[in-house]
Amino acid sequence: MAGIFFILAAASSIAGLLLYDPILNGTDCLAQSAVHGAQVVLGAAMEPILVVSAVGTAAPDAAAHKASGILLKVIHDWTFLLGPNFMLLT
Numbered sequence: 001m002a003g004i005f006f007i008l009a010a011a012s013s014i015a016g017l018l019l020y021d022p023i024l025n026g027t028d029c030l031a032q033s034a035v036h037g038a039q040v041v042l043g044a045a046m047e048p049i050l051v052v053s054a055v056g057t058a059a060p061d062a063a064a065h066k067a068s069g070i071l072l073k074v075i076h077d078w079t080f081l082l083g084p085n086f087m088l089l090t
Contacts, residue, residue: 002056004056005056005057006057008056009050009053009057012049012053013046013050015046016043016046016047016050017043018043019039019042019043019046020040020043022035022036022039022040023036052068055068056068
């Protein structure tokens, strides 16, 4: 199971980097972010996948899986609070 998480971590990190490329290597990052907005959002969506799969590679026992589940719930609750408030500011 850890091998699957490792492959998922590698794939999501590479996909995120490729999706962030116009912003990271562009000459005008603000103008490029407006043009490639959906691509950057998809790249940002790869980050939680990377986090979960990285935790999955390091969680060999039930206690570690429970801890990672608690961490995921905390991240979910935090993004639930942050997301709507962020959209209200824009």
